[in-house]
Amino acid sequence: xxxxxxxxxxxxxxxxxxxxxxxxxxxxxxxxxxxxxxxxxxxxxxxxxxxxxxxxxxxxxxxxxxxxxxxxxxxxxxxxxxxxxxxxxxxxxxxxxxxxxxxxxxxxxxxx
Amino acid sequence: xxxxxxxxxxxxxxxxxxxxxxxxxxxxxxxxxxxxxxxxxxxxxxxxxxxxxxxxxxxxxxxxxxxxxxxxxxxxxxxxxxxxxxxxxxxxxxxxxxxxxxxxxxxxxxxxxxxxxxx
Numbered sequence: 692x693x694x695x696x697x698x699x700x701x702x703x704x705x706x707x708x709x710x711x712x713x714x715x716x717x718x719x720x721x722x723x724x725x726x727x728x729x730x731x732x733x734x735x736x737x738x739x740x741x742x743x744x745x746x747x748x749x750x751x752x753x754x755x756x757x758x759x760x761x762x763x764x765x766x767x768x769x770x771x772x773x774x775x776x777x778x779x780x781x782x783x784x785x786x787x788x789x790x791x792x793x794x795x796x797x798x799x800x801x802x803x
Numbered sequence: 804x805x806x807x808x809x810x811x812x813x814x815x816x817x818x819x820x821x822x823x824x825x826x827x828x829x830x831x832x833x834x835x836x837x838x839x840x841x842x843x844x845x846x847x848x849x850x851x852x853x854x855x856x857x858x859x860x861x862x863x864x865x866x867x868x869x870x871x872x873x874x875x876x877x878x879x880x881x882x883x884x885x886x887x888x889x890x891x892x893x894x895x896x897x898x899x900x901x902x903x904x905x906x907x908x909x910x911x912x913x914x915x916x917x918x919x920x921x922x
Contacts, residue, residue, distance in 0.1 A: 739915050746907070794849070
C-alpha cells in the first residue's frame with residue numbers, strides 16, 4: 692500500500708496569516724494514465740470530510756480561492772493564503788492513483 | 804444536489820455481520836462516470852478505504868479486510884450496500900458512504916453512521 696505522511700500533525704495559525712500542510716507519499720503518485728490523483732480533504736468538527744482540491748491543484752466547486760495545492764511525484768502541499776475562523780478542522784491528503792486508496796493521518800489546524 | 808444517507812445499524816455483536824445501506828438522492832446511481840464507495844473513520848480519526856463499486860457490479864475491496872467485505876448495488880432503489888463479515892471491536896468506526904467521480908476524486912459524502920462492535 693502507498694503510505695501517505697503529513698506534516699505537521701498540528702498547526703496553530705493566526706487569523707489572516709498563511710498556513711501550509713505537506714504530504715509525502717511512499718511512492719510516485721503518477722498514474723499509468725499520466726494523471727496524479729492526489730486530493731485534499733477538509734473535515735470540520737462533527738462533519739464528514741469535504742473535497743477541497745483534486746489532481747494536485749484543481750479546486751473543487753465552491754472552494755474559496757484562498758485554498759491552493761501544488762507538488763508533483765511524491766511531495767505535495769496544501770496552502771491557505773489567509774486563514775479564516777471557518778478553516779478550523781482536520782485536513783487529509785489522499786491518493787487514488789493505486790488501489791487500495793489511502794489517506795494521510797490528518798493535520799489539525801487551529802487558531803492561536 | 805446529490806445527497807447520500809447511510810442506514811444506522813448501531814450496535815453489532817462480535818463475530819456477526821455488519822450491514823449498511825446508502826440511499827442516493829438527487830442523482831442516479833447507474834451513471835457510468837461514478838464509483839460508489841465506503842470509507843470508515845476510526846475513533847483515532849484515521850480514514851480507511853473499504854471498497855468501491857460501479858453500477859455494473861465491478862467492485863474493489865481493500866485487502867486489509869481479508870475478504871470480509873462485500874458490496875452491492877440496487878439500481879431500482881438507487882442505493883448501494885456494504886456487508887462486513889465476522890466483525891471485531893477493531894471494526895468500530897464511523898462508516899461513510901461517498902461518491903467518486905472518475906478522473907476527479909471523492910466528491911460527495913454521507914453524514915456517516917457510527918457502528919459499535921460490542922457484546
